[in-house]
Amino acid sequence: MSLLHIFHKKTSGQIAKDRLKILLISDRINCSPEMMEMIKTDIARVISKYMMIDTKSMEIQITKSGSRGRNLKNPTLYANIPILDLKH
Amino acid sequence: MSEVIVVTSGKGGVGKTTTTANLGTGLAAAGKKVVLIDTDIGLRNLDVVMGLENRIVYNLVDVVEGKCRIKQALIKDKRHPSLYLMPSAQTRDKSAVTPSQMIKMIDTLREQFDYIILDCPAGIEQGFQNAIAGADRALVITTPEVSAIRDADRIIGLLEANEIGRLDLVVNKLKIDMVKRGDMMSVNDVSDILAIPLIGIVPDDENVVIATNQGEPLVGNATLAGRAYQNICCRVLGQEIPFLNFEKRISIWTRVTGMFHRI
Numbered sequence: 001m002s003l004l005h006i007f008h009k010k011t012s013g014q015i016a017k018d019r020l021k022i023l024l025i026s027d028r029i030n031c032s033p034e035m036m037e038m039i040k041t042d043i044a045r046v047i048s049k050y051m052m053i054d055t056k057s058m059e060i061q062i063t064k065s066g067s068r069g070r071n072l073k074n075p076t077l078y079a080n081i082p083i084l085d086l087k088h
Numbered sequence: 089m090s091e092v093i094v095v096t097s098g099k100g101g102v103g104k105t106t107t108t109a110n111l112g113t114g115l116a117a118a119g120k121k122v123v124l125i126d127t128d129i130g131l132r133n134l135d136v137v138m139g140l141e142n143r144i145v146y147n148l149v150d151v152v153e154g155k156c157r158i159k160q161a162l163i164k165d166k167r168h169p170s171l172y173l174m175p176s177a178q179t180r181d182k183s184a185v186t187p188s189q190m191i192k193m194i195d196t197l198r199e200q201f202d203y204i205i206l207d208c209p210a211g212i213e214q215g216f217q218n219a220i221a222g223a224d225r226a227l228v229i230t231t232p233e234v235s236a237i238r239d240a241d242r243i244i245g246l247l248e249a250n251e252i253g254r255l256d257l258v259v260n261k262l263k264i265d266m267v268k269r270g271d272m273m274s275v276n277d278v279s280d281i282l283a284i285p286l287i288g289i290v291p292d293d294e295n296v297v298i299a300t301n302q303g304e305p306l307v308g309n310a311t312l313a314g315r316a317y318q319n320i321c322c323r324v325l326g327q328e329i330p331f332l333n334f335e336k337r338i339s340i341w342t343r344v345t346g347m348f349h350r351i
Contacts, residue, residue, distance in 0.1 A: 011270025016234050017277045023234075024241050024281065 025062055036060065043079055054082040092194055092204045093324070094223035096247070098239030100210035102231045103260040106296060107317070108207040109137045110307040111227070114321030116171035117308060120202040123162065125174040125194075127219040128209035129184055132176035139166065139303020140173055149177035152189045158196055172201075182214040187221035194222035203324075212246060220247060225254035227287065227320075231261040232273040240282055256287035258320065263292045264334045275331075288320035289331055 010018075026036070044055045058081040095108045105126075112124040126134035129149065135141040146161040151174070158174075165171035177184065197204050206223060209215035220226070226247050230240035240257075247255055259275050266272035279286045293313035299306040307317040312332070319329045 013232075013267070013270045013273045013277070016273050017281065020234055020237055020281055023238060027238065027241060028245065 022061060029062060031062060036062075039077075040079075043081070047081060051083050052085040054084050057082055090198045090202055090204060092198070092206065092222055092224045094206040094208050094220050094226045094252070095229060096208035096216065096219065096226055096243055097229040097236070098210065098212065098243040099230075099236045102229050102236050103258075103290070103296075104210075104229050105133050105137050105207050106300065107227065107229055107258060107260065107290075107320075108134060108205055109305045110317035111321060111324065112171055112203070112205050113138075113165070113168065113305040114307040114318055115203050115205075115324065116165065116168035118321060118325060119170070120325075121170045121200065122168075122203045122205065123172045123174060123197055123201045125197075125204065125206045126176035127185075127190070127206050127215060129176045129215065130178065130181045131209065132178050134207045135163075135173060135175045136303060137300055138173055138305065140175075141303075144175045147175045147177040148193075149180050149184045151193060152185050158193065182209070182218065185218050187217050190218050191222040212242065216243075216246075220250055220252060223252055225256070226252050227256050227258055227324075228282070228284065229258045229260055230278065230282070232259060232263075232267070232275070232278050237273075237278060237281060244282060244284060255284045256323075257282055257284050258288040258290065259286070260290045261292040262289055262334075286331075287323050288316060289334075290316040290320075291332075291334060 040058065040060050043060065044053065044058060047053050048055075058079065060077060060079045062077050093111070095104050095111070097104050105128075108124055112122045116122045124134060124138070125148065126132050127148070128134075132147075135144060140163050143163045146156040148161065150156045151158050151161045161174055162172040163175065165173065194204055204222075206219045208219035228240050228244055228247070230236045244255060257279055259278050262275065263272055267274050275286065275289050291312045293311055295306055295311040296313050305317075306314040307321065308314055312334075316332060319332065322329045
């Protein structure tokens with residue numbers, strides 16, 4: 001373990017906070033895991049038309065960056081899709 | 089003008105009953121007429137925490153079913169003449185009472201008391217619906233743990249949907265040394281996430297267990313938790329009290345060991 005790594009290691013309290021932030025956003029907008037899974041497969045199908053993607057390791061989540069207060073006015077859907085090969 | 093406060097949390101074991109007992113005792117000590125209602129039908133505990141378990145004759149369900157008058161079910165506290173307890177039934181279940189029956193009973197109690205404090209059961213089912221039905225405001229209790237905060241968030245959503253006028257947060261069982269070394273979420277982290285006003289911070293204190301063993305609320309005594317509960321009572325009464333500064337109590341030794349824990 002490098003010295004740099006030691007100083008940048010997240011504390012478990014920080015990990016808990018980060019996990020909760022993501023968890024509560026999906027809890028609050030009441031979006032079921034099944035629905036998220038459907039959105040994910042649909043996105044994957046569309047993107048696959050144009051490029052080769054790694055569907056197994058793609059991730060989607062709904063977040064709102066810099067949100068304070070309970071009302072989620074503008075949640076954002078983030079999709080992290082690894083591209084294997086760009087088709088031409 | 090009386091105020092009906094529901095003490096709720098979602099998750100069990102975070103300190104609803106302890107908070108209810110201490111809040112009620114503190115408000116009564118401040119000269120208010122207070123009634124505590126245990127709404128946890130089937131799993132009553134407020135009576136033992138208050139040390140009044142031997143005095144129960146009638147209970148909440150008896151009142152609702154008209155088997156006795158409200159006055160007959162109210163148990164007078166040992167310590168404060170203006171504090172009363174309405175115990176819950178132990179041999180029935182949550183469906184024995186409906187929200188409209190609770191509202192009716194609370195409205196009768198409003199005439200005689202300044203504060204009506206409802207100890208809510210864990211969960212979000214009928215018992216929760218009964219407890220919040222007649223409430224003007226809520227104290228949401230949580231601990232700085234992922235599971236308790238998630239449940240508290242759900243509860244806050246439900247309280248807002250039920251149009252409870254005012255919600256305040258109590259962060260309970262805070263382990264100051266763990267927060268110091270980053271292994272527990274801080275009060276700021278918790279209140280940022282839940283985004284409702286903070287009304288109290290109660291440190292994790294062995295004296296709470298000792299007090300519960302003895303059936304004596306510890307509000308107002310010299311212990312850390314006793315002082316924290318006293319401050320919550322003052323804030324409920326509308327006074328502005330600064331939050332206890334726990335930082336001062338961190339010894340040099342804890343700081344040194346905390347540094348090693350981080351690595």
